Amino acid sequence: MGLLLAGLVGLSVYGIFKGVRMYRADAKLPSDLALALEVGATRATAVGSGIDRLGMRWAPTVLNMMGPKRVDILRRRLDMAGNPGGLTVDRFAARRAVYGFLGIFAALALVARGQAPLGIAALLFGLFWTDVIIRAAIRKRRDDIERTLPDFLDVLAVVVSAGLGFRQALERVAEKYVGPWADELRITLRQMDMGVSRREAFDQLRKRNDSEQVSMFVTALQQGEELGSPIVDTLIQIANDMRRTDAQISRRNAAKAIPKTTLIVTLVMLPATMILITLSFYYGSGVDFADVLGR
Numbered sequence: 049m050g051l052l053l054a055g056l057v058g059l060s061v062y063g064i065f066k067g068v069r070m071y072r073a074d075a076k077l078p079s080d081l082a083l084a085l086e087v088g089a090t091r092a093t094a095v096g097s098g099i100d101r102l103g104m105r106w107a108p109t110v111l112n113m114m115g116p117k118r119v120d121i122l123r124r125r126l127d128m129a130g131n132p133g134g135l136t137v138d139r140f141a142a143r144r145a146v147y148g149f150l151g152i153f154a155a156l157a158l159v160a161r162g163q164a165p166l167g168i169a170a171l172l173f174g175l176f177w178t179d180v181i182i183r184a185a186i187r188k189r190r191d192d193i194e195r196t197l198p199d200f201l202d203v204l205a206v207v208v209s210a211g212l213g214f215r216q217a218l219e220r221v222a223e224k225y226v227g228p229w230a231d232e233l234r235i236t237l238r239q240m241d242m243g244v245s246r247r248e249a250f251d252q253l254r255k256r257n258d259s260e261q262v263s264m265f266v267t268a269l270q271q272g273e274e275l276g277s278p279i280v281d282t283l284i285q286i287a288n289d290m291r292r293t294d295a296q297i298s299r300r301n302a303a304k305a306i307p308k309t310t311l312i313v314t315l316v317m318l319p320a321t322m323i324l325i326t327l328s329f330y331y332g333s334g335v336d337f338a339d340v341l342g343r
Contacts, residue, residue: 100143104138129186154174193227194262201290
């Protein structure tokens with residue numbers, strides 16, 4: 049067992065030195081991988097950038113193992129997450145390679161020491177930590193957009209009613225906002241500037257966001273355009289519908305929280321309270337149970 053542990057430690061040290069040497073080497077990467085390192089570099093942390101450079105050489109292998117279908121799904125999830133920290137498909141593959149190797153080494157070392165549960169946890173952490181980051185980013189971004197959208201539509205309706213066209217009003221209001229929704233609108237506006245039709249640009253906006261409210265906004269906007277209804281009335285109606293939907297979701301979440309709270313009270317707080325009351329009566333009564341039991 050000691051020999052196996054020593055071998056694992058030696059292999060880990062060799063891997064670290066090899067990785068540092070490759071990181072500091074001037075090896076030329078393919079142009080697409082070199083570009084992936086530059087995309088979003090200003091948003092990546094120093095640690096994240098170092099991990100990307102360390103694992104970028106194995107990114108093609110990871111992507112080949114994933115397959116084209118899973119890569120397409122990953123690309124869509126990164127779009128929905130807003131490419132957190134400048135994360136691209138290639139940078140995701142690089143981080144998965146590095147975290148995967150670290151997870152495997154840590155798992156082998158822990159299993160050799162007889163800590164199999166911790167080894168399994170380390171392996172799962174290394175293999176799926178990047179996916180957890182993306183999932184959390186998608187949830188946070190969706191919440192930010194859905195919180196911003198109703199107020200944005202109210203302001204947009206006021207600007208349109210003042211006499212500006214929808215395209216100019218959309219650009220004017222988007223300049224005053226910051227955050228993921230403003231970023232999405234600027235992407236949509238740039239697509240229309242490049243010749244993409246308004247309908248297609250908003251369809252892509254809907255595909256990039258895993259949000260029911262964004263889908264509602266795009267659908268209502270396109271239906272209002274087809275039916276010829278006033279755009280101001282359409283925007284106000286969409287905002288009211290979104291607020292109504294938010295209220296329904298809040299009530300639904302509150303209703304789901306009640307059974308969970310009751311379960312926690314029943315399993316944790318109620319037994320603890322009963323134990324506390326029983327011990328209080330015992331110490332307050334001064335009864336010696338040894339005398340009562342005849343011992």
